[in-house]
Amino acid sequence: MTITVLVPDEHGVAALAGIDGVRAVRYEPGALPDEAAEAEVLVPGFLTADKGSLVAGVPKLRLVQLLTAGAEAWVGTLPEHVMLSTCSGAHGGSTAEWVVAALLTMFRTMREFEDDRRTQTWQMQQTETLQGKRVLVIGSGDLGKQLKRRLDAFDAEVTMVANTAREGVRGVDELPELLPHHDVVALMVPMTPKTRHLANADFLSRMPDGAVLVNAARGPVVDTDALVRELSAGRIRAALDVTDPEPLPPGHPLWTAPGLLLTPHVAGSCTGVHARAYRVIAEQIAQFARGEEPSNLVRGDY
Template sequence: MTTTVLVPDEQGLVTLGALDGVRAVRYAAGADLPPEAADAEVLVPDFLAADQAALVAALPRLKLVQLLTTGADAWIGRLPDHVMLSTCRGAHGGSSAEWVVGALLTVYRDLVGFADAQRAGRWTTHVTETLQGKRVLVVGAGDLGRQLERRLLAFDAEVTLVATSARPGVRALAELPALLPEHDAVVLVVPHTPATRGMVDAGFLARMPDGAVLVNVARGPVVDTGALLAELTSGRLRAALDVTDPEPLPEGHPLWSAPGLLLTPHVAGSCTGHRERAYRVVAEQVARFAAGDKPQNLVQGDY
């Protein structure tokens, strides 16, 4: 029994083609599907590609969509009931956690200010803040949250993890209003769901102490952009965003020139080796499916 898997790139052909009982077939988005698509039981969409959900209707035997990304919001609610959805949880947590640490160090050590002084030819010496001893609240305690905790502790920061429900080492989401005033930085690593959309509103931000830093490496709509702009413009809060709402950020949007903001274009997971790391996880999930088991990264409901 052979399981046919549609993959978007050469890395997929090499990695999944090496699995027992798996036939990997390459397809190109926007082009006619290969003849083997009629037998495909698994579809691997490309990274952050344009809408590929329309492919599903052309795959009569499809049973599983296996993502190369951790975020699944573009696919949730768009698949027939008989088609499973599996994420790439475990592949990109380290890269995104690294970005968060880099962003916090950039903010606290004023690296942007020093770079500006270098371009201007000014030898500007001043004392900066440090990540050491900072109290960091991480909202989300999955793979990325745990990866981030490990890295922040190495910098002697204090870390509090928050998830929907409490468990050893993790506080409950219901405690968030009381926790916000006690932390110097808040890092968002939650999935984008109806429950998290707009989670960071004016009330959330108002509970953060003066000078605190909001870091969003989740999805843009988790944060109310207007409320954040008001806090940045007043100078009360600072922020580091890898994701925005809207995204891509249009020319002339006020976030481009907002004071106290470090902004990158959704690149936290975009670094060398990201496809190799993703396909290692994808291979594990597809191998389980081909053996008759369910993938471990299946999306249940909104996540």
């Protein structure tokens, strides 16, 4: 028995070619091939707009396999019999790398030194260092684990946080106690109803003066208005790869907020992204083809 998988690009066709019992067929949004009538697995593109019509065009669909680790755009949108699986494990390293780059840029004042270069100013100054910084990593999945591994190499002191406490990991209910004692708070959580505005006004107020909030999760995990107030007061700093709203519209106060490093949702957008994503996807689909549940299966809000 052969399972037909619809993929959005040639990377997917090549990645799935060696899996027994799987036939990968490329599709174009809005112009599904004839094979869609028999397809059981759909791999949506990175930016899929019309989910409803796409899913409706695959009548025998049993699994939607995402290219992203985040599933919030798909949770609750599929028929009950259709499974949803993420690409967790593909983008954690790249995202963790972005966090480290952002922190080094801020602590070692790289932007300021670049400004001096433009004005041909030789101005030596002492900077902060990542060494010894107390970093609170909220989220202990692939992204959080990848970040801890990199921060350990820089001799930072890392505290991990998850929904529930376990050995070596603190519980999210301990955040009020933990926040005042950390120099950096890195958000590495999925977007769910529970994590929406996790970093609200009370959360931010508990961070010590001069601390850095890093959001490499999703924009709505942070209460934007509360963050703007803290940044405008100069009390804390932030590094954001995601915002709410997103894209950030012209004139939004985040564009001019002091103490902010901002990038346009590019933490995972780097060379090799397709190879890393399809390596995980191939494993998930191979499991499905063997009659197993994919290991990245989304359950509930995930």
